[in-house]
Amino acid sequence: MMYQEFHDGNMPHIAAFRKGNTTAFSHYYHLFYVPLRYFAEQLIKDKAASDDIVTNVFIKLWQKHANFSSEERIKSFLYICTRNACLDFIKHQRIARRSEQEIADNTVLQEDFALNQIIRTELYWHLYNAIEQLPVECRRIFKMSFLEEMKNQEIADKLSLSIKTVKNQKARAIVLIRKRLLGEHLAAWALWCAWFIIP
Amino acid sequence: MKKRALHASYQIVELIRKHLDESITPAENSRLEHWLQAKEANRILFRQLAEKEHAGEAISRFKEIAAERAATFERISSQLTTLPSSRTRFFLFRHWSYAAAATVLLCLGAASLFYFNNSSGPTARPKPAVTVVTDIPPGGNKATLTLANGSVITLDSLQSGTLVRQGNAAVIQLGNGQLAYKKDAAARDAPVVYNIIATPRGGQYQLLLPDGSKAWLNAASSLRFPTAFTGGKRKVQLTGEGYFEVAPLYTGKKKTPFIVEIGPGGGQVEVLGTHFNVMAYDDESAVKVTLLTGAVKVSKGLAGARLTPGQQAQLDKAGQLKVQPQADVAAAMAWKNGMFQFHSADLPAVLRQLSRWYDVDVIYKGPVPSREFEGEIERNLTLSQVLRILEKNQVHIKIEGTQMVVMP
Numbered sequence: 261m262m263y264q265e266f267h268d269g270n271m272p273h274i275a276a277f278r279k280g281n282t283t284a285f286s287h288y289y290h291l292f293y294v295p296l297r298y299f300a301e302q303l304i305k306d307k308a309a310s311d312d313i314v315t316n317v318f319i320k321l322w323q324k325h326a327n328f329s330s331e332e333r334i335k336s337f338l339y340i341c342t343r344n345a346c347l348d349f350i351k352h353q354r355i356a357r358r359s360e361q362e363i364a365d366n367t368v369l370q371e372d373f374a375l376n377q378i379i380r381t382e383l384y385w386h387l388y389n390a391i392e393q394l395p396v397e398c399r400r401i402f403k404m405s406f407l408e409e410m411k412n413q414e415i416a417d418k419l420s421l422s423i424k425t426v427k428n429q430k431a432r433a434i435v436l437i438r439k440r441l442l443g444e445h446l447a448a449w450a451l452w453c454a455w456f457i458i459p
Numbered sequence: 460m461k462k463r464a465l466h467a468s469y470q471i472v473e474l475i476r477k478h479l480d481e482s483i484t485p486a487e488n489s490r491l492e493h494w495l496q497a498k499e500a501n502r503i504l505f506r507q508l509a510e511k512e513h514a515g516e517a518i519s520r521f522k523e524i525a526a527e528r529a530a531t532f533e534r535i536s537s538q539l540t541t542l543p544s545s546r547t548r549f550f551l552f553r554h555w556s557y558a559a560a561a562t563v564l565l566c567l568g569a570a571s572l573f574y575f576n577n578s579s580g581p582t583a584r585p586k587p588a589v590t591v592v593t594d595i596p597p598g599g600n601k602a603t604l605t606l607a608n609g610s611v612i613t614l615d616s617l618q619s620g621t622l623v624r625q626g627n628a629a630v631i632q633l634g635n636g637q638l639a640y641k642k643d644a645a646a647r648d649a650p651v652v653y654n655i656i657a658t659p660r661g662g663q664y665q666l667l668l669p670d671g672s673k674a675w676l677n678a679a680s681s682l683r684f685p686t687a688f689t690g691g692k693r694k695v696q697l698t699g700e701g702y703f704e705v706a707p708l709y710t711g712k713k714k715t716p717f718i719v720e721i722g723p724g725g726g727q728v729e730v731l732g733t734h735f736n737v738m739a740y741d742d743e744s745a746v747k748v749t750l751l752t753g754a755v756k757v758s759k760g761l762a763g764a765r766l767t768p769g770q771q772a773q774l775d776k777a778g779q780l781k782v783q784p785q786a787d788v789a790a791a792m793a794w795k796n797g798m799f800q801f802h803s804a805d806l807p808a809v810l811r812q813l814s815r816w817y818d819v820d821v822i823y824k825g826p827v828p829s830r831e832f833e834g835e836i837e838r839n840l841t842l843s844q845v846l847r848i849l850e851k852n853q854v855h856i857k858i859e860g861t862q863m864v865v866m867p
Contacts, residue, residue: 282536289532297524298517315531322535336465343460351785371460375468376504382472383508384517391518407515 273331280325288334289318295385296342302377303346313349317341343374390437401426402433475508595842595858598678598816600636601662607652607686614638614656614664626652626686628669639667640686651689657681658699661818663794668695671706672717677794678815679740693717700738702795707732721746726759726774735766736791742811746774749791793835800835806854810863817842818861825867828854 276284293314300310317338321328328334347369394402401419404410412430416423474491477483483491495501507513602614607625619634627649628640638656643649658664658676666674670688680699691710697719708715719728721739725746728737733753739746748757750766757764757772762780764772771786793800799812809832810821816838830853836845846856846863855866 286532286536290528293528293531294521294524298520311527311531315535319535332469336462339465340460371464372498372500374460375464376500378465378468379472380504380508382469383475384514385521387514388518388521407519
């Protein structure tokens with residue numbers, strides 16, 4: 261993962277970040293940018309605007325770097341600012357093209373909606389990271405199976421592999437994800453993934 | 460959305476992980492059950508989480524966003540070391556001249572170009588700007604108080620203590636640019652007299668009226684008010700811009716109305732107890748009354764409108780009264796919170812605000828550049844710092860004495 265390159269073993273990221281270390285900022289940026297963007301897109305369904313919003317939120321984070329004492333606080337700050345900016349965006353849109361009633365009924369504006377989107381984002385993000393850390397071949401097969409819903413035989417044909425190799429790689433993926441995730445108390449995802457790939 | 464609610468959501472994430480892992484304890488499981496039972500939306504979410512389709516969609520999208528991550532980071536990383544560490548916010552500028560294209564982000568965080576990194580903070584001296592010969596500091600807490608007998612007292616934030624007695628009130632300077640009128644029991648029968656507080660360009664001041672109402676005056680503004688509110692009405696006269704937090708006042712059982720009369724012949728705002736902003740500068744096209752809480756009645760001659768919170772009444776020079784149902788409250792209130800805030804503002808509108816706060820005149824040496832500005836910036840920057848931001852966005856302005864000269 262890209263953000264791992266920024267790890268500085270001598271000082272915890274949070275301490276470095278508070279002191280205004282740009283490498284630590286980069287670490288948090290790479291850690292949170294993708295889920296935050298995804299979260300914003302769930303709220304406003306506008307990819308370009310989501311990018312603007314999240315970028316601005318990171319600038320705000322940087323400008324307040326001295327205020328943060330934990331990673332969770334950073335994460336919460338980012339989610340709260342992103343959600344507020346999305347609400348502003350929706351309100352401006354509302355003036356432009358929507359009726360009052362439509363807005364009154366709009367569940368997106370409700371806090372629970374945002375909180376549930378955060379839960380969704382967080383869970384999927386952990387899964388994504390576990391998958392991304394699989395070895396290349398293993399990951400390719402896992403994704404074909406998981407994302408593209410290809411049958412074992414189809415995968416075998418496409419990659420010119422034996423069906424046995426495909427099965428082995430899938431089993432290996434599960435083991436690796438499980439191993440990877442167990443370290444982070446994420447064994448759940450291994451099981452979860454297993455539901456998908458075992459027919 | 461509060462941090463506490465978020466923390467609870469992170470815990471739900473953990474519980475769901477453990478649930479799937481089958482490592483969940485009975486106590487944790489009952490917390491998860493409780494969450495599921497609380498709302499239908501929670502149950503729907505829980506069901507969706509394990510649906511391949513949803514997870515697959517999310518993962519594909521994560522992949523795409525991750526591919527854009529580095530490019531987006533490039534946009535901000537070059538400016539990180541020059542971004543200020545204070546609460547100075549970025550100034551976002553959008554360029555609309557390439558109309559068909561999506562908005563092009565030209566400048567992020569430019570406000571900060573003047574700062575050295577980190578600890579130096581907002582008081583750091585700016586680097587000399589290329590086109591700026593002199594610099595002009597931001598405005599501050601400055602005002603004059605004209606007493607009933609015509610004598611004038613200069614106010615600033617340094618002194619504090621009782622300045623003078625006026626009618627039946629003691630006039631107290633509180634420091635921090637605040638002036639308070641306190642009822643003086645000993646002088647109860649003294650006649651009511653009028654005082655005027657006035658801010659110059661580049662000044663602002665805060666006033667605590669004898670009824671407990673508060674008024675904030677922006678630059679180049681004035682408020683005339685009595686030293687005590689007697690009779691059935693509370694009347695003050697405003698020029699320029701002021702924000703009011705009116706305290707309810709009872710005469711017997713009846714609430715006493717508080718009336719702000721605007722400029723010469725600019726209409727009036729009548730309230731019982733509420734928070735609102737009145738912008739009535741002569742050089743702006745319309746008087747704008749923005750309501751934050753409660754209710755106000757805005758009227759001029761026969762035209763009148765009642766506002767509900769979040770609405771803005773706009774009274775133009777021709778006497779037309781319009782109500783904007785979804786006002787840009789944040790922009791209207793920004794000045795009181797130490798910010799300039801612009802939403803789709805043209806250059807003259809931006810420069811009018813700068814002109815009042817930095818006490819400079821604006822000269823256009825050519826056609827007025829047509830640009831739209833979006834974003835906010837602190838009012839404690841020096842003028843050259845602000846101009847550098849505009850310069851970054853192809854607006855070239857020189858400071859010449861007390862003039863801002865906009866170059867073609």
